[in-house]
Structure formats: structure tokens, C-alpha cells
Amino acid sequence: MAKTTSTTLALILALAAAPLFAQTTEAPATDAAPADGATAEDLTMGQEVAAADGPGSTYVAATFEAWEQKCVRTETGVDPCQLYLLLKDQQGNSVAEFTMFNLPKGAEGPAVAGATFIAPLETLLTAGMTLQVDEAKGKIYPFTFCAQIGCVARIGFTAEEITAFKAGANAKITIVPFVAPKEKVELTISLKGFTAAYDAVTAANDAADAAVKAAQPAEAAPAEGAAND
Numbered sequence: 099m100a101k102t103t104s105t106t107l108a109l110i111l112a113l114a115a116a117p118l119f120a121q122t123t124e125a126p127a128t129d130a131a132p133a134d135g136a137t138a139e140d141l142t143m144g145q146e147v148a149a150a151d152g153p154g155s156t157y158v159a160a161t162f163e164a165w166e167q168k169c170v171r172t173e174t175g176v177d178p179c180q181l182y183l184l185l186k187d188q189q190g191n192s193v194a195e196f197t198m199f200n201l202p203k204g205a206e207g208p209a210v211a212g213a214t215f216i217a218p219l220e221t222l223l224t225a226g227m228t229l230q231v232d233e234a235k236g237k238i239y240p241f242t243f244c245a246q247i248g249c250v251a252r253i254g255f256t257a258e259e260i261t262a263f264k265a266g267a268n269a270k271i272t273i274v275p276f277v278a279p280k281e282k283v284e285l286t287i288s289l290k291g292f293t294a295a296y297d298a299v300t301a302a303n304d305a306a307d308a309a310v311k312a313a314q315p316a317e318a319a320p321a322e323g324a325a326n327d
């Protein structure tokens with residue numbers, strides 16, 4: 099299969115390059131259109147490949163027990179971050195991913211933080227996902243969409259719920275397999291190290307927000323006499 103795929107790709111590249119090769123070896127008439135109908139506006143000039151450690155690349159800034167502080171490099175050098183946790187089942191198999199981040203101060207709504215949970219594609223979407231901290235009453239959250247990486251649930255947390263995370267020992271996420279709707283898959287989230295991790299991410303994002311604001315041009319002062327207009 100790999101040989102067939104690579105051969106097909108080579109043929110596609112060869113066929114795509116053929117018209118351009120003909121144009122560069124045979125000068126067309128001044129008023130003649132290119133052999134494949136393309137014009138100068140149709141040609142792409144390409145884009146430089148970004149450096150592996152350039153803006154937009156990600157890295158792990160710190161670890162707090164099972165939690166990772168993952169950040170995205172920016173041109174300001176003050177990088178926004180989020181918490182990352184790889185969830186495994188009782189057999190040690192990687193099952194899902196959980197990321198969390200604080201929302202900017204002054205954001206509208208009751209949520210002060212957000213999270214993204216990515217479950218396997220074989221998850222029963224109508225059952226949603228349940229999140230419970232220690233013995234507190236759990237909440238059910240719907241899945242938003244599915245992609246090749248899995249099915250995604252976008253979650254909002256209040257200040258009280260973040261406080262519960264910081265004070266808790268463990269959280270539990272429950273999902274239902276599509277092929278076995280009467281069964282449940284329980285994934286344990288250790289909250290050890292969460293407080294330090296969340297505070298580190300909050301500090302990094304506050305600094306990143308401040309750097310963005312500082313880089314923005316100051317608003318022009320009103321012209322003299324404009325206030326009297």
C-alpha cells in the first residue's frame with residue numbers, strides 16, 4: 099500500500115509539473131495563453147517553512163505531576179499556555195485528552211475557565227461525557243463535533259468549580275462506547291499538582307495578554323478643539 103501511495107503521488111507531481119516544464123523550455127507567443135490556461139495571478143510564490151521553534155510552534159514549559167503546561171511560541175516572546183493531560187484506562191492505554199485554560203479577566207458569562215475534552219471516535223455521542231470531582235454531584239456535557247482526532251466536548255467552568263478542582267483529590271470522566279451502550283468507560287484525573295499548574299497557566303496567559311496590549315499602537319489623541327465640535 100505504501101508503494102502504491104508513493105507512486106501515485108509521484109505521478110501527480112509529474113503531471114502537475116509537465117505544463118510548467120513545457121512553458122519554460124518553449125517560449126510561447128506574446129499574446130498566447132499558457133498551455134494549461136493559467137495566468138500569472140494563478141501562480142503561487144510559496145511560503146517559507148516555519149522554523150521548528152518559531153512562532154506558532156508548541157512546547158512543554160513545565161510539568162506538575164501528571165499535568166503539563168503547554169505553550170505556543172509568539173512573536174512577543176511572552177507565550178500563552180494551557181494545561182494538558184493524557185487520560186489512560188485501567189490497562190494503561192491512552193484513551194482521551196483533556197486541556198484546560200483560564201479565560202481573560204473581564205470575560206462575559208459565568209465561566210472563568212474553559213476546557214476541551216477529546217474522546218475516541220467510537221464514543222456514543224448522545225450519552226455525552228460526565229465530569230465529577232471526588233464525591234460531588236457530576237455534570238453532563240454534550241459533544242460539540244467530531245473530527246479525525248476524535249469527538250470534542252467544549253466545557254466551561256465557574257470560579258466555584260475551579261476552586262473544587264484545586265481542593266479535590268481526583269476527578270472522573272465517564273463516557274459510553276458506541277458499540278457497547280450499556281457499558282461505561284471511567285477515566286480518572288489526578289488533581290495532584292493542579293493548583294500550581296493552573297496558577298502557572300493563568301500567570302502566563304495574563305502576561306501574554308498584557309504583552310499583546312502593550313504591542314498595540316496607542317489610540318491617537320483627539321485633535322485640538324475636537325471636543326468642542
